[in-house]
Amino acid sequence: MAGVPTAATGRLPRLAGAWRPSPSLAALCVIAVVLFLWPVVMLLYGAFRSAPPGVESGWTTDRFTAVFGSDSLWGSLLNSVLLSALIIGLGTALAIYFAWLVARTTTPLRRLVAPMMLVVFAIPPLFFILSWVLLGQQPVGSLNKLFQVVTGSEAAPLNIQSWYGMVAVGVMKVTAVEFLLLIGPFLALDSSMAEAARVSGSGRLRTFLQIEVPVLAPSILGVVILGFIVGLSLLDLPLVLGVPAGIDVLPTEIYRYIAARNPADYAGASTLSMLLVAIVLVLLVAQWRVLGNRQFSTVTGRGHRREPMDLGRWKYLGTAAIVLYGLVALVAPLAQFVLGSLQPYAGVYTNLTFDNYRAVFETPDLFNAFKNTLAIGLVSGFVASALAVWISLVARRPSSSPLRRLPDLTVWLLAAVPGITLGLGVLWAYLSVPGLKSLFATTWIVMIALIAGVTPIATRAVGGAVRQIGGELEESARVAGASSLRATVGIVVRLILPSFFAAWFLTFVLAAGNLDIPILLSSTENATVPTVAYDTYTTGNTAQAAATFCLLLASIVAVAAIGGLGSLLARRYLRRPRGAVRGPRLQHDPGLVDHGGGR
């Protein structure tokens, strides 16, 4: 109470100019508009231009009407929705099952699940998809070969480039993401809710279905909508597994407007992009409405030591599910890629050789792509995470300026822009401004687009930690005599540092493995590993692509190991109290995106 009059008198003289943003907020608003809002606006602009970005042109609505009049549009839209729905339905069910096994039961091997999911999540999606192509291709995929060797028949039963292949591979990946999002709420679920049901006379299964799942419903629903958005945005999965089978979805169609037409139809691609963004926006609003109205607070500070359930014989079903998932989502793709990188030619299992690795280091393009990817990933991850911290800090500070919500809002809007459309927006945004044109086909433009692409994720990852730090901590630093800047840097930033590093790693992994953005923006001089891998896959040289990817994966592991070692040393020598503020958590915020929940 004592502080109130002081604060009031301190602010009174400035009241007249209260709408004026602080320098920090103003700077952030400029960055948000240029980096985040500008490309989205330019996407709209581009839909009505008669020529590609950077070329003199006039206004037109031709492409707009042509795209909406085309027959293929509705088929692709339907495919998109169907693919997302299938992936998310199966993936969520699996993720709930695994999260429940880990959080509530004594299933053997349950401790393996979280690390396994983290690794599956960290593997770049294209790596995963290409690996499954090598495994399940018709007719030469390794699993088909294996089947032929074992049974002696000529049949090749598996065809991964098909509807069921797309769904299966998508489910493997999405399960990991959803699991990481759901495990927090599952672990945080107040165990007395379930205990009250048990004491009321309800059995184990009934308690799970009638109490635990419904109590978690808002979290689950949030994750489902998020997953649906991710599903709609998928480019690499349908591009590699669907297009060869004649299945088109919206993102592949957008890509084809540019890559498969001569001249490239940028206006058409932009029109389609707008449709996709509009659909995602509607879903985001739906998610926001649903969560806004039904936020159950299920986490209480005081929890009893919970007794995990012994499922009896049924627990081996869980173990079997864990093993099976580990085999198809982790062991098989990894083994295939390592093996593939050692093959002299695809499908040849003798004379394994390191030639492909040698080739990576000797082929300037490949080696450059590898260096590029690391640099782009680390830099854009760092910038995005730093921006995320800044945005979260500004968002929590009360300000009467009408601009205070702007950075937050642009990030929120950005989350509705799938990778391929963001790449397109960035093209329009930078090529239409004369001075910025020189950025075209440089590493910088890829980096800028990737920063915009991963900032929403970084914001989710650090936002929780920032919100967890009560204003009292900062206020007590101020009362103790620290300036505003010093209180922010010395107390708040210091406390969210672990979350910052986690967010950096997360965004690094996502940016390095991203195909959707560089596929439009990079040229051969500044290609990244995913684009090179995709190109080599289309030209048939999968072995070198595999070797490049193995190196990238090894680098990710190395970065993780260095980070882990660093935090271990910091903890030991800086005596950081553990558990004060943990890494990114989404327990209450099944919002946009995920993070490595288990760290």
Place this chain on the structure above:
Amino acid sequence: MSRIEISRLGKRFGNTDVLHGVDLTVEAGELVTLLGPSGCGKTTTLRCVAGLERPDAGRIAIGGDEMASGDGRRFVAPERRNVGMVFQNYALWPHMTVFANVAYPLRVRRAPRREIGGRVMEALDAVGMAPYAERLVTQLSGGQAQRVALARAIVARPRVLLFDEPLSNLDARLRISMRQEVRAAHERTGTTSLYVTHDQEEAIALSDRVGVMRDGIIEQFGTPREIYERPATRFVATFVGFENVLPGTVCAGRPGALGVGLEPGGAVLWCDHDHSVASGRRAHLAIRAEDVLVGPEGSLDGPNVLTATLQSATYAGRQMEYVLGVEGLTITARTRHDALGAAGVEPGRSVGVALPPHALVPVGETKEDARALTPETAAPPSAGARGEPVPGAR
């Protein structure tokens, strides 16, 4: 109406033994409270009775049916024990209305549909929450939530009611009015109740009998009056609010009284005591601050009068609180403002202090010491009989 029998109950979490052989019998229709500081094992004992924890040793029976045996041979799942439980944090299900929460135990027991409505409203009515039946539980205040939780616990007429610190999340005034609700619910349903709390006032105001727990065993079990007025050990005395526990050794005895030599000073104080105790046995003397008499030096007479040095005097509202140095010990006294007359209360002054024999309670350091001081244990009261109200406890 089922009695709860707990014998030699043991439970370990990892490498720590939380319960070291708890013995407790709750007679049918009785309300027994387990009282103790956090970590003493009271909640674990309760959760073992509910079936939420699996005991590692001992036996639990409800109404003569074995619920759990420590050898793991028998363990009845919580949903088959027919108990009702009220949790500290209410544990209401946020996705259901008040009505649905209370109806849940009936639904899982497959009560006939037409009965459910009436019984739920009856239970809600009993706790004064009937008008809120259609509310979402997230819209309730803490006190309302706990009333609903109480209704949910009693609605299926369980054999046993369990309370896990149900009032500790409520504010002080609400806590006192909710005590009556709990007691009323217990009496109306006529079930056997086990109640866990760390609040001694709550335990004494509410219970037929109280078990004071410490480090995984029950240190003293008795009526609220016994616990409040005749604590058996130093721990229990301190826990129920005896400000002064003076260490000493039994050095004399006569019918109805015991002489205890204080340490380190050696002064002998007499206390009223019905049992003869061998000289040389260790005994502490416990006395409440308000029972200590203070006056100007030489103004007090009777037994157990000592001279003390006034260390501090603090205004404490209706009374003054004096801290006195006596024989190398510190005694706290709470008494009338004018006890020391006009002579003033400056520290360092010599004053007289009297410790009336009827207010001094000999207590043991351990449970075994206490047994030596009071050889025979008091007989349990008849079922349902409540200890008389204790002055000052409410």
